[in-house]
Amino acid sequence: MKTKLSIIILSWNTKSLLVQCLKSIFQNLRPNTEIIVVDNGSTDGSVAIVKKEFPTVKLIENKENLGFAKGNNQGLKEAKGEFLMLLNSDTIIKDGAIEKLVEYLDKNPDCAVSPLLELPNGKPQIDYYMRFPNLWQIFLYHNPILRPLTMNSPLKELVCQSANDKPFLVDQLPMSALMARKEIWQKVGELDPDYHFLFEDVDWSWRAKKAGVKLIVVPQAKIVHLGGGSWKKKLKQDKNAFYRQFFASMLIFVKKNYSKKQFKRFKIALAINFLISLKFSLFWDLIKTELRQGNLWQ
Numbered sequence: 001m002k003t004k005l006s007i008i009i010l011s012w013n014t015k016s017l018l019v020q021c022l023k024s025i026f027q028n029l030r031p032n033t034e035i036i037v038v039d040n041g042s043t044d045g046s047v048a049i050v051k052k053e054f055p056t057v058k059l060i061e062n063k064e065n066l067g068f069a070k071g072n073n074q075g076l077k078e079a080k081g082e083f084l085m086l087l088n089s090d091t092i093i094k095d096g097a098i099e100k101l102v103e104y105l106d107k108n109p110d111c112a113v114s115p116l117l118e119l120p121n122g123k124p125q126i127d128y129y130m131r132f133p134n135l136w137q138i139f140l141y142h143n144p145i146l147r148p149l150t151m152n153s154p155l156k157e158l159v160c161q162s163a164n165d166k167p168f169l170v171d172q173l174p175m176s177a178l179m180a181r182k183e184i185w186q187k188v189g190e191l192d193p194d195y196h197f198l199f200e201d202v203d204w205s206w207r208a209k210k211a212g213v214k215l216i217v218v219p220q221a222k223i224v225h226l227g228g229g230s231w232k233k234k235l236k237q238d239k240n241a242f243y244r245q246f247f248a249s250m251l252i253f254v255k256k257n258y259s260k261k262q263f264k265r266f267k268i269a270l271a272i273n274f275l276i277s278l279k280f281s282l283f284w285d286l287i288k289t290e291l292r293q294g295n296l297w298q
Contacts, residue, residue, distance in 0.1 A: 004082050014089045018037070036059075085101070100115075116222050
């Protein structure tokens with residue numbers, strides 16, 4: 001029987017979250033669905049527990065952490081479904097969510113869709129529906145003092161898009177939970193491995209929109225997103241290392257997709273923001289990178 005849906009879950013040392021995620025999927029399992037877990041070199045027993053408790057799951061075992069893009073690309077190549085869904089291991093499927101996404105794509109084949117991501121308290125995670133990178137985000141959202149004020153005022157619309165009761169169009173979809181027909185994935189292309197961590201979804205969404213794909217959030221489909229199953233560990237170990245990676249990935253995206261003038265503006269804006277936010281080590285790292293490359297602000 002033809003596979004209707006392939007769900008691809010990338011995991012790196014998220015054993016308890018992965019088990020919780022898989023249980024929620026099996027409670028909502030629709031017919032003709034395959035589940036693929038790509039393990040990125042976990043050392044916490046994730047592989048063993050998947051084999052023991054979920055024997056029908058297809059398991060790809062990597063000996064090392066290949067990164068978000070390469071790991072998910074492995075799953076996409078292996079998938080046999082008519083629809084392909086990327087799903088983070090730190091998610092919990094709510095009743096009927098997957099079915100509602102499939103139903104929407106059955107009626108709207110030219111779209112890619114995501115559910116409404118919710119916090120454990122039921123509030124929508126609206127900052128996962130960001131607008132494409134802009135300078136407002138750097139000065140308003142990525143400033144720890146101004147962010148709360150921004151997200152509770154009309155200025156919020158400059159950095160992200162508000163949730164709606166009906167399916168709504170967005171600039172970018174989060175790969176925490178993203179579904180599209182296989183033909184759409186083939187049209188847009190796989191995830192860009194130049195992004196080892198973060199901004200893979202931004203880049204894919206940018207290419208999807210250029211290819212004429214509509215990016216839709218279906219709020220009737222809800223998934224709890226616990227958030228950062230892997231990156232929270234990085235954040236606890238070294239907060240500056242996480243932010244350094246975040247903004248490095250942002251600059252990769254801007255360099256790939258914006259003009260040279262815009263790229264220069266983003267670097268200057270980040271430098272100013274690091275100084276204002278007292279992130280002096282990040283400021284100095286940015287300066288050192290520019291000096292090493294011999295193109296300070298060029």
